[in-house]
Amino acid sequence: MSGAAAGGMARSAPLMGRDTEPTIFELSEPGRRCWQLRTTGVPAWSAEELVPAEHRRTRPVPLAEVSERDLVGHMTRLSHRQFSVDLGAYPLGSCTMKYNPKVCDEVASLPGLADVHPAAPASMTQGWLALLVELEEALCAVTGMAGATFQPAAGAAGELTGLLVMRAYHGANGEERRRVVIPDSAHGTNPASVSLGGYEVTTVPSDDRGCVDMAALRAVLDRDVAGIMLTNPNTLGLFEEGIEEIAGCVHDVGGLLYYDGANLNAILGVVRPGDMGFDIVHLNLHKTFATPHGGGGPGAGPVAVSSQLVDFLPGPRPVRRADGQGYEWLWPARSIGRVHSWHGNALVLARALAYIRVHGADGLLRVAERAVLNANWLRTRLSGTFDVPFDRPCMHEVVLAAATLRRKYGVRALDVAKRLLEEGFHAPTVYFPLVVDEALMIEPTETESLQTLEALAGAFERIAAEASREGGAAAAHAAPRTTPVGRLDEARAARHLVATFDARPSSA
Amino acid sequence: MSGAAAGGMARSAPLMGRDTEPTIFELSEPGRRCWQLRTTGVPAWSAEELVPAEHRRTRPVPLAEVSERDLVGHMTRLSHRQFSVDLGAYPLGSCTMKYNPKVCDEVASLPGLADVHPAAPASMTQGWLALLVELEEALCAVTGMAGATFQPAAGAAGELTGLLVMRAYHGANGEERRRVVIPDSAHGTNPASVSLGGYEVTTVPSDDRGCVDMAALRAVLDRDVAGIMLTNPNTLGLFEEGIEEIAGCVHDVGGLLYYDGANLNAILGVVRPGDMGFDIVHLNLHKTFATPHGGGGPGAGPVAVSSQLVDFLPGPRPVRRADGQGYEWLWPARSIGRVHSWHGNALVLARALAYIRVHGADGLLRVAERAVLNANWLRTRLSGTFDVPFDRPCMHEVVLAAATLRRKYGVRALDVAKRLLEEGFHAPTVYFPLVVDEALMIEPTETESLQTLEALAGAFERIAAEASREGGAAAAHAAPRTTPVGRLDEARAARHLVATFDARPSSA
């Protein structure tokens, strides 16, 4: 019955069956509607009276036409076809899929926050400005920085913003540096941002302890290097022990240190990027400060900088008024300009503030401790089961590998991931970081309990044991079998691109 | 893994698998907690200082101890194990499972309604009183009655309230009548309420057209009869065509007519119980006026009465002040007393008012028309597939039967119901009304589309066709196979009662 246009049929809800859900366009019936709009009393001029003929659309934009009941049925069934943190553990490495407190949802829907126009004057938005200034101070406390911008809408936007600040700083010093150094284990957004920032990427390899190879780093450092981008702990979940030395030699050549804050969760209250020597830090509020990821976003990627760089931040910035009478917007003296249509993802910022206040200094430290405790427990428990590329205590996540499983039984990291779905867990991140073959990057986060870790470890162990058994590899390749759809033909999706309903062969 | 205590494991979510979900007690871990309470600054006296030893509990009530994350995981997974209107069609006869507009949820959570204490004086709750009076007027317009009480919390409570009003009325006339007449097709709450009202039930049979057998009725009517309880359309979905005659002869012996409003949806704007001759009407707001059923409640069962009975209604009642200055509470002169701790299910009443205002006179008529249209379409379409006990146009629901299927193939109404679950629909009501053998009572409601009706009819047809085929009966008996659990051992539940976790053999 795939594609059938029955709005009230629930066979696509996994509760009821394993059908596919028709698209909303297939549920559509001309003439049906669900919108209801205010009665306004405004004169009912016709489109002809309002828009000149040459600009006027001749037929309405064809959208779906459904009843509210069918819209609800459709979206509710789709929601049942979606895994989420609220359903179970989501140990996706580098993504920090912690539990997102529901109080933040209510904070973000406070009409006094959600219904405020971004261009309303500061005199009428003092609450928002106060909130932002309070959050800025908290983020500076956490990072050891002097000031921050909230405009970047996500981590990658923060990276690019930070690189433009870096560029402006060097420019203000009359320098035109051309290269930025990145470790080979870095997240893909780092090199992509470096390019967009107008720099060339210089990659440095990891050493056999999973850290930046110091010799290689020294070899590439010179006065053409604008800076280095690091995340610490790095994407292998390991703390860069030589960070002081790195900072020293980068600073020695006049370069700046950029901290990719995606892994800040591990070190909250333990060590601050500023104290490690970083000059620029972006924070992934959607990772560390519990903004739900929304299926891919929104997030928020504020950038905090040391005092010498505050003047370069994007503007305008919310600040306390000099006269002590509330708050106002201010353009930093040498601002790089705007990086967002307005003030950044404001409601995400409000969530982060609430999260930070609930935890406070003590709670944020507990977050880091528990996150690291959980990751190390899993590492220790699973170290006999999977390859351990770097056998050292990890921070908030652990990178294991299925290289041996693959070599011996033909069971790949991808198969392990798919099998894990059958076990009732989301899969870890696979094939990242690129420096580890058949990587399984597991980040349990601090909000999962020991009981869940035990169940998760048990599932991993079962999968590995099964791989070695007769027919085990075949079973792994056939996974997942308990999910609404099985493995997808991803190649076909790219080869015959169908990116809209109108591009479907049958709708042609 | 049934019963495993892993809070973050999602194998019980049908998206991931078919395991059972552990109880919250199995997820519990001593010392874990999720509550957070306001900081009050009130002195922290100990329990010993506050409660005398003989009354003081020696150990806390043992509840579950879970983290907020586990609570969310547990309840979200449970929600995925639950069918609902929002997932698909729910053609449960007599229950009017229509789509419940989401705007009503927002109405019911308005702080100005939801956060009001029921004992706050009328001077501080004028909005609530105005709302109730407006709703009362609307319900009187719909039913053709003179006044109403909102205290009954559901239909059955309304029935009993109405019967007590009937009793008080006769009592005021110095009469002690002992019997109430009920058709054999009546809903079980009617006879149960009659007993609780202190009356004896006199049952009258249905005739071969599915209506009250007039001769039989006349035979039981005398001055000992306090009244008759009817729903019209009746539980067979048929309009009691002889209603005027019924009313005439009941009134002739001094009895009152009670209207069971569970089926009011069919006649909104078409005919009013008052015009049919009814004296007392309860409304199931949770059926007709789109209050979601909440998995079994809450509902609201206001009782509306003709002018001669208004003085007997429960008190206090919200009324307009005589001086025109707002609203006040008033005790009817000969009130039967209270029937609820406070004023009834107030938030349900607010939902009903919103629903009624959105529809208005025109929309409520459309509701009835579409409900009846849908039911008749299904009746006509399926009349070749199932038995049609009463082959006449129906109102908002149609009663079919699987008697032939059972006789020929051993496939019962229950099997049809379970097979329908596999087809992605909730089952119709089965084995009710009792007067029809192997009854399938189908109420599509007005909010299901023709496309959904077609899919539903197709599913019924497939099920019937399959029953006649080789192995069809066995397949029907094995249904449902696509749901998280299969058919249950209901006898065992009653035989070995386990009504709490503590009564489980293993927890003993």
Add this chain to the structure above:
Amino acid sequence: MADYLPHTSEEIATMLAFLGLDDLDDLFSSVPAALRLAGGLDLAPGEPEPDVFAHVAELARANAARELVCFAGAGAYDHEVPPVVRALAGRSEFVTAYTPYQPEVAQGVLQAVFEYQTMVARLAGLPVANASLYDGAGALVEAVNLGVGATGRQRVWVSAGIHPHWRRCLATFSEGSGHDLRMVPLEEGRTVWPDDTAAGDVPGVVVVGYPNYLGCIEDVAAARRVADAHGALLVVAADPVAAGLLRSAGEWGADVVVGEGQVFGTSLSFGGPYLGLFCCTLEQVRRLPGRLVGETVDVEGRRAYVTTLRAREQDIRREKATSNVCTNQTLMAVTAAVQLGWLGTSGLAEVALRCARGTRYLRESLGGLDGVVPLTGDVPVVRELALRTAVPARTVVERVATEGFLAGVALADLAGEEGDGSIGPDDAVHGLLVSVTERRTRAEIDGYVAALDKAVRS
């Protein structure tokens, strides 16, 4: 024309044609023409959702009470309801489901109710709880029905410490059931059971509050002795929050425990929907009113839940059913399960303790005031305190509201201006019932005391 109906005019035409009808009106041919409503309902035409919402929101704004810091209780309490409880209990699968008639696709509601039953039973100290009743008063009525059914005696001794509204409901329904109620009065806030009994006065059921509606902790053991003396069943109407500090009613020997479950996650809601709690002994389980969820297994042996002992219910037993309750308050029961899950063992104890602390702090703060004295002397209370104010309590409530507080509930509003067996006429007029929940801060209590002071002076 804006509504929720999917039918396009083409579809209506098609469907009518399929039925062989000319127009929608023909659908109602079985309705006698003389009865048909001419001219439609006497209601305004439909309005779009946003207009309707604006109208109701305006009504909501007209409820001044909402802005007041709440010191009112009397069976409806301002407890903390966290966002997580609203989010979970508000999930549409719970909200838009019907009674779990098809258990294979209703394990969500069924298991939640099973967990609810377990928690409520533990709270009451009894082995069985049902799946919910309408409200506290309704639960009491059902409990008395059960007791009368079990003993075969319709005489019921009801402590005057039972909430006056609940007693009033009991009286209303006794008109139908024929129960014969005797109110047993209070002295200094506690029930004084009669020593000896005339022949016709032998109770089948004895009912007591714990604490009673004036907040006083009753001697349930004494009530048990009275019941035993007459072979009666003991029904205890217990405050389920106070139960976090007090010995359970079951421990004291209650046969049936009822209560108002609004305190577990449901907003004040102007009085409803609330939640009737009902627990009983195993002995009485076949007389249990309402639904009951039990554990069983499916065809493959998987643990599963189903409504059980259905032969008690009205849809099967009809006039012989234990009760007429059909639609109940399941969503509130699910809400209570979530709230109790959130509170957990330590949280329930903490809430009860904080209520008691706040109440003590209030009592001590009132110590210095002229014109406000405790009404029930030194009787121990947990979270509800009856006061006698120098000016009539209704006046106090109006005055204190101007300072931003809902002062409490005037006893005249509960027990009538004449009073009843629980209090005399003077206390009825000057009595004010005050409640302090865990949400009240010291600053609020201080402000309230000042407002009260002002109100009773002038």
Add this chain to the structure above:
Amino acid sequence: MADYLPHTSEEIATMLAFLGLDDLDDLFSSVPAALRLAGGLDLAPGEPEPDVFAHVAELARANAARELVCFAGAGAYDHEVPPVVRALAGRSEFVTAYTPYQPEVAQGVLQAVFEYQTMVARLAGLPVANASLYDGAGALVEAVNLGVGATGRQRVWVSAGIHPHWRRCLATFSEGSGHDLRMVPLEEGRTVWPDDTAAGDVPGVVVVGYPNYLGCIEDVAAARRVADAHGALLVVAADPVAAGLLRSAGEWGADVVVGEGQVFGTSLSFGGPYLGLFCCTLEQVRRLPGRLVGETVDVEGRRAYVTTLRAREQDIRREKATSNVCTNQTLMAVTAAVQLGWLGTSGLAEVALRCARGTRYLRESLGGLDGVVPLTGDVPVVRELALRTAVPARTVVERVATEGFLAGVALADLAGEEGDGSIGPDDAVHGLLVSVTERRTRAEIDGYVAALDKAVRS
């Protein structure tokens, strides 16, 4: 100590023992001691949720703007968002999921985004839409990057009718990308494209608004001709609500269409999270920034969805990626899909029409006022109107607020007090940009006009 962490102290002890560690501090042994933060973070200790909520709610109350009837637009609009959209888009499965890396358990988000892509593409009149970008400005930046990549020319002609904030973003990012921006000025509210071009001035990309930020409907055909004359790509920044009335940008020949999708179901939110809309031709699909969902089948041939053409993305292509966007605005895209599903064909047209009616009604109502004149003459507009007020616009906004209206956006706040290529210095100070959505009633518009009248007189 209240938080969301499950670990009991016993469990911590067990886990540490399993790891062979003495205490939690040992977990951080790899952090050089010298760097360890002594004394903990300089933050207050944690507070319970209800205290925190009360604090944020107080901040929210301090935003006076919230109470004002909104006549401000400028890229952020007060459209109707019905309860059903909030309910559906707020479902926790959508809210708490990550990027759909495991498509077998992410069909919900994937299909919703596929439907979103279809709707947005139809709106733009182009065959492909991506899965969302950060906001309108971000989408424009990406569009210019795409155009420069496609033509190999970094010269970009940007109409001054593009929202000043967006132009400002473009300028910021061009510092990195090296794009060479030329602003093309407006006259009477519309872009006047240069006739001839110096050698170094040949654009690779031409950018125009439709309507532009002052509300004026631009001649996109003219922009297309300019682009064609130079072999440039045409990027159109379109108002997606006005698109309900106007010919689509795709019909006019746009290569890339960008827009701000906040209008589809997202609240004003003080500016974010919003939704960057991005559409392009099939020719450019391999340069598309951000994620793209495509249809495919699973092993059993069932229709299914997956993110596709991933080789463009940064996690695979790294420094050669088409964009650095990773986390995007998926939830807003899902929200837009729901809102567009709610509006449907007729609803989108109706909203656009009602906006235009309200704007016309406002324009006519202003006719009689002294001291308020349209800034862009008679140029046709849909839903946004630039005015010149006799007193500085910022003053007007402050004054009108006292009457309960957010009067609009002072052009000085957008284009700076000196103005820019879109308007001169005098208009910058006296210019007020006003927007009328379908939510504004006649009574509100009348009240607003009266307030405006008063404000410009005094």
